[in-house]
Amino acid sequence: MNSSSTLRISLKFIIIWILQIIVLKQVQFLPLGPYYYEAFVYPLFILLLPFGMHVNRLMLIAFFSGLLIDASYNTLGVHTASAVVLAFARPYILALVLPRGIDEAFTPSLGRLKFLPFLRYVIYAFLVYLPFYYTMVFFSHVFIVEIIVKSLLSFIVSVFFTLILAGILNGLD
Amino acid sequence: MNTFLQLLNRVNSRVLFFGLLFVSLFLIVRNNEAQGKIFLNSAGRVTGFFGSGATAIGSYFNLRRENEKLQHEISVLRGQLAKDQYNTQVNIDTLQRVLDSTRIQIYKYIEATVVNNSVDKPKNYLTLNRGRHHGVKENMGVITADGVLGVVRYVSKYYCIVMSVLHTDSRVSAQIRGVDKGFYGSLVWRGKDPRFMQLIDIPKHNKISSKEDVVETTGFSTYYPPGVTIGKVFYHSIPPGSSNHLIQVKLNTNMANVRYAQIVVNVHADEINQLEARAKDEQ
Secondary structure, three states, rough: OOOHHHHHHHHHHHHHHHHHHHHHHHOOOOOOOOOOOOOOOHHHHHHHHOOOHHHHHHHHHHHHHHHHHHHHHHHHHHHHHHHHHHHHHHHHHHHHHHOOOOOOOOOHHHHHHHHHHHHHHHHHHHHHHHHHHHHHOOOOOOHHHHHHHOOOOOHHHHHHHHHHHHHHHHHHO | HHHHHEEEEEEEEEEEEEEHHHHHHHHHHHHHHHHHHHHHHHHHHHHHOOOOOHEEEEEEOHHHHHHHHHHHHHHHHOOHHHHHHHOOOOOOOHHHOOOOOOOOOOOOEEEEEEEEEOOOOOOEEEOOOOOHOOOOOOOOOEEEOEEEEEEEEEEOOOOOOEEEEOOOOOEEEEEEOOOOOEEEEEEEEOOOOOOEEEEEEEEEEOOOOOOOOOOOOOOOOOOOOOEEEEEEEEEEOOOOOOEEEEEEEEEOHHHHHHHHHEEEEEEOHHHHHHHHHHHHHHO
C-alpha cells in the first residue's frame, strides 16, 4: 500500500463521510407505517478497500472508520461493531462475486467489476451489514420484527445510494 | 509502521475479529442507554441461568447475615417444639463427679442459661433457668467462662434470681493474681459503667505494678472458688486523703450480653457457715 493509494483511500473516506453525515443523516425517508429507516452508504468504504488487503488490516481500518461514523451519529460502538463484522465477512463475499483471474492488486470498483457483479457485491455486503447493524441498535430479540423490517427498508435505499456513490467514486481509480 | 503491519498480519483473524467485536460491544453497552439497559437485564438473566457468577459470589458474602437470620429462625421454631420446652432433667455428671478417693469434690457446677438480664439499673439482677429442682439454693455464686456473675438470691422450682455483681450492694472478695501480689480487697460497683468495677480496700503500700494485672477471686467466701478470673486492672489511683488504692477493673465478661453461666455448688458451704456462726457466737 503506497502513499498514493493511502491518499485515495482517505479521499474516498472523506467523500463517503460527507455524503453519509452531511446529507443522508439529515434525510428522513418516508416511513412505512411506524418504521422509520435510514440509508447507509458508508459500508461502501470498506467494500472499496484494495482486494489484496489482509483481513486483519481491513478489520482495523473498519474499526476506526466505524468509530468516526459513530462519533457523528452519537451511537458509539454500533457502527463500529457492524463495520468490523462487514470487514471480517468481506473476503467471503468477494469469493462469491469475484470473477476468476482478477488481479488482487486492484481495488474493487464499479468500473472494474462491471455492474452486475458489483451489484451482487453490494447486495451481499448489505445483507450482512444491515441485519447486524439493526440487531446492535435494538439489542434484543424482542424487536425481531423491527430488525427485519427496518433492515429490508434500509436495504433498498442503501443499495440505491451506494450504487450512485460508487459511480461517483469510480473516477477516483 | 511496517513492522506493526507485519505483526498485524500474523495475528489470527478470528481472534482479532472477536477482539474488535468485543471492544465494540463494550462501547455499545457503555455508551448507549437503551442497549446498556438491555445488556444489564440480560446479563442478570444469564447469570441467573447458570446459577453462578456474580449473584452466587455476592450471596457467599451474605452467608454470615443469612446464617444469623436462619439461626434466629431456628431458635424461634425450636421454642415451639415440645421436647425443647424446659428440660427439667439435671445434668447429673457435673454434680456427681468424684476424682479419686483421697479427694473430695468441693465445688460442683450447674450449667444455666441466662433468661433475663439487666445492666442499666443501680441494682441489677439476672434470671437463670435453674432452680430448686436442680439443686440450686440461695447464696450460691454464679460464674461464667471468664468472670463472675453474682450470687443467687431467690430460688423457685425452675428458676433462680441472681444478684448481679453490677449491684451497688454487691461485694466480691478479689485479689491481684501473682505470687508477690497476694493482697486482696473488695470488688464493688458504683452503679455507672457496666464494663468496670472498682477494687477497693487494698492498702496503698502494696504496689500495683502493671496495668495488665489480672484480678481474680480469693475464695474467701463460700460463693466463688478461688482463682476465678474477673478482669484486668484498667487504671489505678490513690484518692487524696485515702490510705487505699482505688483500682478500676475492666471485666472480662460482657455483662450486657452474657448467655451461659455456671452456678457454683459449694458442698462444704453449710459446714463452713455453721462453723463460722459458732465462732461468731463466742465473740
